[in-house]
Amino acid sequence: MPADLAVIGLGHLGLPLAQAATAAGVDTIGFDTDPRPVAELAAGRPPVDGSLTASEIRRMLSGGFRPTTNPTELGRVRTAVICTPTPLGADRTPDLGAVAEAARALAARLRPNTTVLLESPVHPGTTEDVLRPLLEAGSGLRAGRDFHLAYSPGRLDPGNRAHDFAHTPRVIGGLTPACTESAAAFYGRLTDKVVRARGTREAETVKLLETNFRHVNIALVNEMAVLCHDLGVDLWDVIRCAETKPFGFQAFRPGPGVGGHGVPVDTIGTHRPLRLVELAGQVNERMPQYVIQRCATLLNEHGKSARGARVLLLGVTYKPDLADQEGSPATEIGRRLMDMGAAVSYHDPYVADWRVRDLPVPRADSLYEAAAAADLTVLLQHHRTYDLQGLAVKAQLLLDTRGVTPAGAAHRL
Structure with a gap:
């Protein structure tokens, strides 16, 4: 059955997004190629990392959340958000293998007027130079004309009740101004504040700056400790x-x-x-x-x-x-x-x-x-x-x- 949203990748980024969307009344499916987390979630069991409790999972399911491994579901949504992991590879750059796999699965079923968002941590330029060609080649559609494409850096502080999803501003950078506005309209249903970046590269670099800021400052106090x-x-x-x-x-x-x-x-x-x-x-x-x-x-x-x-x-x-x-x-x-x-x-x-x-x-x-x-x-x-x-x-x-x-x-x- 059709849904408003597909969250692709049910890990530490995707699950909180799916939880926030379901709580906001957005009809949501969660897609993952790994059947294990899908089966666990469908049975009401929490993820092993403890990011969500069993009661929270049950509340999501009762609110209409549907975890699935069926890629055909991706062709029935208005918005798709890619939240797959991007671990650092041997060259110290993000491994985009899972993002590419998600893009191909989505592209084969992409419909006109869909809004596609990327949340996975990536290096600047990935949305436009990697994700866009995969989506266009697999769908025959053109980003910015036939469908909307944007990037939003994931901002999560697990366990922080004061700054949960709804109370953490979301940064949005679209391929075109219309893409930005479409993405902002979606996130505006889930959070108190949406901040518009100039484009996808600026939004991607926000994540780079925020992550590196944390590590550089921790390094300073670690050296001070010694x-x-x-x-x-x-x-x-x-x-x-x-x-x-x-x-x-x-x-x-x-x-x-x-x-x-x-x-x-x-x-x-x-x-x-x-x-x-x-x-x-x-x-x-x-x-x-x-x-x-x-x-x-x-x-x-x-x-x-x-x-x-x-x-x-x-x-x-x-x-x-x-x-x-x-x-x-x-x-x-x-x-x-x-x-x-x-x-x-x-x-x-x-x-x-x-x-x-x-x-x-x-x-x-x-x-x-x-x-x-x-x-x-x-x-x-x-x-x-x-x-x-x-x-x-x-x-x-x-x-x-x-x-x-x-x-x-x-x-x-």
Whole structure:
């Protein structure tokens, strides 16, 4: 049966869009070539990353949301949004394979006057130079004349209730002014504010700037963390004071690494690389090794070797209070500890099974007992369920990589 919207790609971008559209009364189908997530969603089961709960999925289904693997459904919609993943390839540029596959499936069924949007993170020029030719060749239609084409950068902060889909402004850049307005009319049904970019390339570059801004600033405070530790300066107190400045400063905080789905892009085709972003990536990629260095030093200072030490890792997800492990530095930290001969275990209220090198890592059932038994406990992620004061009392040795324990209660990054 016809629908208003097809969301192509039921991952971390597509599902929240489908949820917002369904809640707004938009008749929505969710298309994915992988039958597994489709079957799970159709059965009312939530995604493994914990981005949506079972009750939220059931609410979507009762609101008319229909997950499907049937590509013929794509030819019955007014708006189609491509939300497929674009992981970085070996050349450090987004892999557009899934976007191209989605474009071909849609093009074979594309009808005149359809609005086609791309939300996947891509390098500037992708909508016009890659997506447009695929859609036109497969459909025989012309973008900007027979159908509308636009780009809108995905803006999601999982778990942030204050800035959910409806309360986060959407940037829209169309191939033509009419394309922009058609896309803006669609997103205007889902969000409070729509911001019009000059074109698709400007909208694509918005995502590039926003993602790189985060990584560059995290790299700065990560370098400050290393420096301040060497100087004997409390960086967390420095940040607390600095963020009282009402202009010219935005607080970022260091950590054991940078996770999440938004990866920095420092190379755009044959253009000059973004050297600052490249350097920031190097800084952030070194943080897991710095955590290992601090672990080994702390153990040594307490008369213990890393080899044979019992190390408990707390929080293995990339963000607090979520199950999503995308890009979490915990995996590399666990691997490096194992390489040093440490006996690694973990605790995370959102992760029932955690593996490193495809091997299961023992999960602590009793948090306080495990912390008391471990030679070293490392807080990698600050879930709200953790009683930090209690952990500081129970743990023999506690390394806090997030700076959230009470002052003097633990060793901080």
